């Protein structure tokens with residue numbers, strides 16, 4: 288069985304926004320899909336650990352901004368790599384306007400928005416599927432929609448090569464926390480196991496030092512398991528079979544040993 292077949296499904300990408308008690312929030316999802324046209328209904332599947340999930344469940348509505356190929360990685364970082372539980376994602380964020388239902392829609396890196404009202408919820412364990420009536424739809428521009436595949440190939444940052452070392456060993460250092468990775472090429476989807484910053488925050492440095500951490504191990508020697516969907520890394524010698532990725536919600540079968 289080849290898990291990569293899942294990547295061949297042409298998911299779209301969305302910033303799904305909701306609000307509760309005067310607080311706005313939103314997260315990235317790839318799970319919005321039309322389910323019926325008469326009535327016009329869409330489904331959305333959201334991880335129960337996301338703040339956006341609880342806001343949709345309690346308020347009964349959301350607005351999904353359709354991400355276009357004009358979007359840059361900062362949009363994904365802002366809405367997909369941090370939780371509204373820890374930060375106010377709309378504090379200082381200016382690329383939005385309000386839809387007819389009062390919820391925010393994103394005006395930069397998007398091409399349309401769809402507002403929806405929940406008519407049914409289906410408990411899927413780690414996630415809830417919301418079946419919704421579309422209450423409004425607006426096209427913002429003609430930029431093509433970004434697919435999940437487009438995001439993986441064109442939006443996610445790629446590392447920059449900055450020279451060679453004398454002994455053939457290459458060390459890439461995380462400019463955020465100083466963690467060092469040894470290997471000729473730093474994988475494009477590498478996530479720092481210490482501070483979780485992406486490959487674009489690593490720089491190539493000189494020859495390997497003795498204390499350099501072996502690839503695939505934490506400084507404490509623990510094994511790293513990486514989510515093949517979102518890049519999240521779990522540290523531990525064994526990955527529990529019932530483990531669920533806290534970022535994108537897939538199961539242990541979608542993780543690989545780094």
Ligand SMILES: Cc1cc2nc3c(=O)[nH]c(=O)nc-3n(C[C@H](O)[C@H](O)[C@H](O)COP(=O)(O)O)c2cc1C
Pocket residue numbers: 312313314315316317318332333334335336337338339340363366367368369370371372438517533534535536
């Ligand atoms: C490319 C990408 C796709 C994602 N798809 C989903 C998804 O379909 N469902 C989901 O619940 N979370 C998804 N996530 C993860 C959430 O966006 C992420 O956990 C977010 O930090 C939750 O924020 P919140 O707690 O403020 O709601 C995705 C993240 C990325 C980067």
